[in-house]
Amino acid sequence: MILICESKRNRPDLRRGAVIPMVAVMLPVLLGFAALAVDVGYLQVVKAQLQNAADAASLAGASTYYSDAGIRQDPAELVEIVRSRAKAVALRNPVLGEGIVLEDTDILLGQHDFANRTGPLSNDLPWNAVHVFTRRTDESPNGSVELFFARIFGIQTANVTAQARAVGSDHVKGYHLRRDFTFIPFTIHVQRYNELCEGGPDDYGYDSNVINGGDGVREIRLYPWRSTDLPQADQGMVDGSGNFGTLTIGLGSQGTVFLEQQIREGITAQELETEFGAPQLVFYDEEHTPETGPRLYYAPGNPGLSSGFKDTLSARIGEIVGFFLHQGVTYDGSNARFAICGVAFGRIMDVRLAGAPKDRALVIQPMPWSDEWIMVDDSAPSTNGHLGLLVLVQ
Numbered sequence: 001m002i003l004i005c006e007s008k009r010n011r012p013d014l015r016r017g018a019v020i021p022m023v024a025v026m027l028p029v030l031l032g033f034a035a036l037a038v039d040v041g042y043l044q045v046v047k048a049q050l051q052n053a054a055d056a057a058s059l060a061g062a063s064t065y066y067s068d069a070g071i072r073q074d075p076a077e078l079v080e081i082v083r084s085r086a087k088a089v090a091l092r093n094p095v096l097g098e099g100i101v102l103e104d105t106d107i108l109l110g111q112h113d114f115a116n117r118t119g120p121l122s123n124d125l126p127w128n129a130v131h132v133f134t135r136r137t138d139e140s141p142n143g144s145v146e147l148f149f150a151r152i153f154g155i156q157t158a159n160v161t162a163q164a165r166a167v168g169s170d171h172v173k174g175y176h177l178r179r180d181f182t183f184i185p186f187t188i189h190v191q192r193y194n195e196l197c198e199g200g201p202d203d204y205g206y207d208s209n210v211i212n213g214g215d216g217v218r219e220i221r222l223y224p225w226r227s228t229d230l231p232q233a234d235q236g237m238v239d240g241s242g243n244f245g246t247l248t249i250g251l252g253s254q255g256t257v258f259l260e261q262q263i264r265e266g267i268t269a270q271e272l273e274t275e276f277g278a279p280q281l282v283f284y285d286e287e288h289t290p291e292t293g294p295r296l297y298y299a300p301g302n303p304g305l306s307s308g309f310k311d312t313l314s315a316r317i318g319e320i321v322g323f324f325l326h327q328g329v330t331y332d333g334s335n336a337r338f339a340i341c342g343v344a345f346g347r348i349m350d351v352r353l354a355g356a357p358k359d360r361a362l363v364i365q366p367m368p369w370s371d372e373w374i375m376v377d378d379s380a381p382s383t384n385g386h387l388g389l390l391v392l393v394q
Contacts (some may be wrong), residue, residue, distance in 0.1 A: 001191070005218045009054065010260075013023055013106055013220075017365070020172055022293050023050070028185055028332035030267075031205065032348075038148055038149050039147045039148055039149055039150045039158075041161055041256075042145075042147070042148065043158055046095060046096060046136060047160055047363075048097070049093075049161060050134040050135075050160060050162035051134075052093055053089075053093035053094075053095060053134045053225050054089050054090075054132045054133070054134040054163055054164070055164045055392055056089050056090070056099075057086040057087070057090040057102065057107075057132045057164075058086065058131065058132040058164040058165060058166035058392070059089075059255065059392070060088070061082040061083070061085050061089075061107060061109075061130035061132065062082075062129065062130040062166035062168055062390050063085065063370070064078060064081045064082045064085060065078075065128055065368060066168060066215075066368040066370040066388070067126065067368065067392075068215065068367070069081050070168075070215075070385060071127050071217050071367075071368060071385070072084065072216045072367065073126050073127065075109075075125070075127070075136075075214075078109060079109060082109055082130055083102075083104060084105060086102060086130065086132055087101075087107075092368050095135075098142070098147070100134050100142055101140075101142055102134070103105070103140075103141065106134070107130065107131075107132055107133075107134045108130070108131040108132075108137065108191065109127050109129070109130055109131075110122050110127055110129055110131075111123070111124050111129065111130035112128055112393065113128065114167075114169070114378050115116075116173070116392065117393050117394070121165075124198070126384075127169070128167055128385065128388075129164065129165055129167040130165070131164070131165040131394070132163065132164055132165075132166075133157075133161060133162075133163045134161065134162045135160075135161045135256050136155070136159065136160045136161070137159040137160070137161060141233050142217060143155035143192065144158060144159050144160075145157060145262045163394065164392055164394060165392065165393050165394035166390055166391070166392055166393075167391055167392075167393050168370060168385065168388040168389070168390055169388050169389050169390075169391050170374045170376075170382050170383045170384065170386070170388035171282060171376050171377060171380040171382055171388075172374055172376055172388060172389075173282060173375050173376060173377040173380040174280055174281050174282035174283050174284070174375040175254060175281055175343050175373060175375065176279060176280035177272045177279050177280060177281075178373050181266060181322065182265070182266030182277070182319070182321050182322065182382035183266050183267045183323065183324070184262065184263050184266065184267070184322070184323055185247040185249055185259060185262045185323070186222050186245055186246060186323045186325070186362065187245055187246075187264065187323060187324040187325065187326045187338050187340065188220065188222050188223075188225070188245060188323070188324075188328075189231060189325075189326055189327065190230050190326065190327050190341055190342060190381065191327075192220075192225070193220060193325055193344065193366075194222070195217070197386070198218070200218035200219050200220050200221075201218065202215070202216065202217065202219065202275065202350040203219060203306060204350065204363070204365060206318065206347060206349075210318050210347075210349050212228040214366040217365050218306050218365075218366070218387055219364065219365050220346070220363070220364050220366060221362070221363060221364075221365075222346070222362045222364045222378050223242070223245040223361070223362040224245055224357075224361075225244045225245050226244070226357075227244065230244065237334075238345070240262060244301065244336065244367045245301070246301060246302045247299050247300065247301050247338065248263075248299075248300045248301065248302055249267055249271055249272060249275045249299055249300075249304070250270070250272060250274040251271070252274075256390055258380065259302070259309070260312050260330045262318075263309055263312050263313060264312050264315075266321075266322075267289070275297075276299075280375070281292065281343065282295065282375065283295050283380075283383070284379070284380040286383045289379065290380070291378075293341075294327075294342065296327070296328075296339040296340065296341055297339075298338070298339055299324070299337070299338050299340050299341040300338075301336035301337065301338050301339060302336070309353070310351055313348065313353075313362060316348050317348050318348065318350065319348045319352070320346065320369070321345065321346065321347075321348060321362070321364075322344070322345050322346075322369075323344060323345070323346065324337040324338075324340050324342070324343055325342040325344055326340050326341060327339050327341040343379065344369075344387065345365065345366070345367050345368075345386075345387070346365055347364065347365045347367050348362070348363070349363045349364065349365050350362075350363040351363070368385055368386055368387070368388070369386070369387055369388075369390050370387075371389075374387060374388065374389045375389075376388065376391070
């Protein structure tokens with residue numbers, strides 16, 4: 001008889017018992033990985049939501065710089081409006097289903113240095129930036145983030161923060177005309193524009209409607225100008241009389257036939273393209289720099305504006321419109337050619353096209369402007385906050 005002895009190491013019933021202590025040893029490790037996977041992923045979602053809230057709040061706050069307050073640059077006024085806008089937008093951007101509450105210390109204002117994008121904000125005026133911190137921390141009014149599996153290890157909550165900086169980049173190289181926007185066919189010499197922005201009269205204000213009385217923002221007379229009102233360098237280029245300042249862009253031989261329509265509805269991208277070959281005006285590029293001067297677009301002008309257009313312009317009082325800046329004009333009358341070097345925006349405050357020539361005026365209050373069609377480049381010159389694009393730099 002042959003006896004067969006079964007080795008203990010090959011008996012299944014003995015091997016089964018060895019798994020239990022292995023599971024007991026590995027269970028905390030497995031739970032740890034579960035905590036890591038679930039809670040870390042959860043915190044990443046919170047971080048992303050906090051970042052969205054910070055981005056939106058900083059952009060909303062920085063939009064203040066493109067308002068009357070942005071022109072006045074009164075620190076107390078800017079702080080009040082920026083904080084109000086940033087807080088309101090943060091509340092509308094929920095994190096874990098709840099709006100983010102910002103404290104005053106979470107909102108910083110100042111001047112951003114484009115040469116040092118990660119540097120601190122300066123208190124030097126003019127201010128152009130808003131830095132926002134969004135927090136889900138123990139000391140914040142929003143509280144910290146409650147965790148799930150990490151509680152097994154005694155970790156109940158986590159602190160998560162985000163930050164963003166929005167800046168009004170006013171280094172404008174050009175503008176792409178929107179088909180539905182309202183550039184009116186008027187131009188003013190860039191030197192006169194800058195002079196009046198600094199030292200023009202302050203006779204009007206705006207509070208839902210145009211009101212008499214200053215509000216700290218200067219006005220400019222956009223139209224009309226006589227040849228004797230032009231800078232000395234231009235007076236020698238112009239012969240005779242006439243009212244300088246209206247354009248006939250894209251109208252060709254039709255002249256002023258459709259000028260009233262352009263005043264009422266704005267110059268279209270197609271008309272701009274007809275005149276200049278493209279629906280956008282690029283003033284600065286590799287060839288045209290602040291040192292060499294901007295690319296010039298020569299636009300035809302007209303020496304007169306019918307007083308019959310008064311009603312069309314008056315209907316737009318209180319509206320913000322775009323217009324053109326030029327740095328020179330040649331010839332006279334219907335042969336006038338304006339060297340367009342930039343664009344600007346303003347609110348129509350008053351229209352006076354009757355009476356004595358010295359009393360006639362299309363009065364505009366300059367308005368800082370920002371929209372997605374503005375083209376910026378750090379190498380282009382500053383518009384001193386009058387025109388720019390809101391961008392996130394941090």
